[in-house]
Amino acid sequence: MFNEFTKGIFKENPIFIILLGLCPTLAVSTQVVNALGMGAGVIFVLLGSEIFVSLLKDFIPERIRIPAFIVIIASFVTIVDLVMQAYAPSLSKSLGVFVQLIVVNCIILGRAEAFASKRKLGESLLDALGMGVGFTLGLLLISAIREILGAGTITLFAVGSFDGVIRIPGLVSQPARVLALAPGALLVIGFLKALFNWLEMRKQSREAWAAEAAPAPSEGGAS
Amino acid sequence: MKDVVIIGLKLFAICAVAALTLGGINAITEPVIIQRRAMELQQALDELTPDAQTGEAVEVPDNQVIVKRYPVSKEGQNVGMLLELAGSGYGGEMKILVRYDQDGTIRAVKLMDNSETPGLGKKAENPVYMEKFVNTGNSENPVPVRKDMLPPEQADSITGATITYLGVSKALAEGARYAAAGGD
Numbered sequence: 492m493f494n495e496f497t498k499g500i501f502k503e504n505p506i507f508i509i510l511l512g513l514c515p516t517l518a519v520s521t522q523v524v525n526a527l528g529m530g531a532g533v534i535f536v537l538l539g540s541e542i543f544v545s546l547l548k549d550f551i552p553e554r555i556r557i558p559a560f561i562v563i564i565a566s567f568v569t570i571v572d573l574v575m576q577a578y579a580p581s582l583s584k585s586l587g588v589f590v591q592l593i594v595v596n597c598i599i600l601g602r603a604e605a606f607a608s609k610r611k612l613g614e615s616l617l618d619a620l621g622m623g624v625g626f627t628l629g630l631l632l633i634s635a636i637r638e639i640l641g642a643g644t645i646t647l648f649a650v651g652s653f654d655g656v657i658r659i660p661g662l663v664s665q666p667a668r669v670l671a672l673a674p675g676a677l678l679v680i681g682f683l684k685a686l687f688n689w690l691e692m693r694k695q696s697r698e699a700w701a702a703e704a705a706p707a708p709s710e711g712g713a714s
Numbered sequence: 715m716k717d718v719v720i721i722g723l724k725l726f727a728i729c730a731v732a733a734l735t736l737g738g739i740n741a742i743t744e745p746v747i748i749q750r751r752a753m754e755l756q757q758a759l760d761e762l763t764p765d766a767q768t769g770e771a772v773e774v775p776d777n778q779v780i781v782k783r784y785p786v787s788k789e790g791q792n793v794g795m796l797l798e799l800a801g802s803g804y805g806g807e808m809k810i811l812v813r814y815d816q817d818g819t820i821r822a823v824k825l826m827d828n829s830e831t832p833g834l835g836k837k838a839e840n841p842v843y844m845e846k847f848v849n850t851g852n853s854e855n856p857v858p859v860r861k862d863m864l865p866p867e868q869a870d871s872i873t874g875a876t877i878t879y880l881g882v883s884k885a886l887a888e889g890a891r892y893a894a895a896g897g898d
Contacts, residue, residue, distance in 0.1 A: 588829045
């Protein structure tokens with residue numbers, strides 16, 4: 492059961508493994524604070540829509556399931572948008588149109604269609620949390636790399652006298668600005684994807700070695 | 715036939731519940747959003763005219779770019795106007811507030827609501843971005859509406875967001891003409 496939660500973070504991470512929702516990932520990963528806000532929004536929408544899709548899966552006829560899912564998802568996105576505009580205006584401003592675009596984020600419709608419409612409430616809830624957290628962590632990783640190397644800062648929430656921006660000495664005066672621009676997003680995601688593929692391949696070849704070596708020790712020197 | 719009716723009713727039910735919920739949320743958040751917008755506008759007006767008073771807004775009809783004008787006065791004397799402009803950016807309309815002198819010279823600019831791309835066009839919200847327009851707009855210094863009208867160190871700041879820059883500068887140039895003509 493707990494596996495439904497952790498698979499979204501590692502084995503089926505939406506950004507690095509199943510490569511869903513890349514468009515908003517590329518666009519909003521310019522600052523750490525945007526990644527946090529976007530992540531929170533996506534977790535909320537995923538949770539809300541997976542819960543409702545799972546609850547209503549017997550009520551919604553097969554033939555109209557897609558429009559029904561879209562209505563449910565769009566409602567949650569509109570709630571996030573309105574609440575952000577009212578209570579977190581600066582976040583709403585920096586995310587801009589990408590809040591509304593959560594509606595067409597493939598992670599959400601994908602999980603509703605592939606998972607929540609077939610599973611029980613509990614499993615859907617864990618799946619939503621796992622996928623949401625996995626998306627947020629991936630976004631955080633990308634935005635941290637881009638912002639630290641591309642601008643020399645880490646932007647968090649402003650609290651009191653702290654303006655929310657951590658400046659890294661040495662980097663803030665001469666950052667590699669290309670990473671903060673659009674090509675940088677593609678480069679960072681490409682390199683991270685390569686890194687995760689390499690890790691996965693190394694793990695698999697080690698397992699293959701172990702499997703080869705273990706059952707037939709008599710062959711001697713089998714590698 | 716019966717199937718279609720049932721399916722239609724079910725979809726209707728889902729949409730009705732969704733619409734009702736959103737109506738409720740909107741009723742709660744709308745007053746907060748309106749109040750926040752009014753506060754932001756007042757703050758921006760104060761920021762643009764620290765040394766003078768802005769009067770009541772007047773709607774400008776039949777103009778694609780200029781939405782509203784606010785008279786600006788200092789000790790009872792008319793010293794120009796503050797315009798609300800609608801520029802067309804990469805992500806749709808941009809609301810721009812500009813203070814002009816009577817000859818059309820730009821004194822201060824602020825980008826308000828917009829849907830520009832975060833990290834690119836959004837940078838125009840930064841006060842430093844607008845400094846390249848200050849003191850232009852009169853007959854000696856036209857508003858820089860092309861990239862080659864900017865000094866090289868400023869031209870870098872619009873890289874990757876040319877559409878935003880063109881939207882802002884064209885609106886500002888139109889506003890300068892309007893302000894220099896005294897509002898015609």
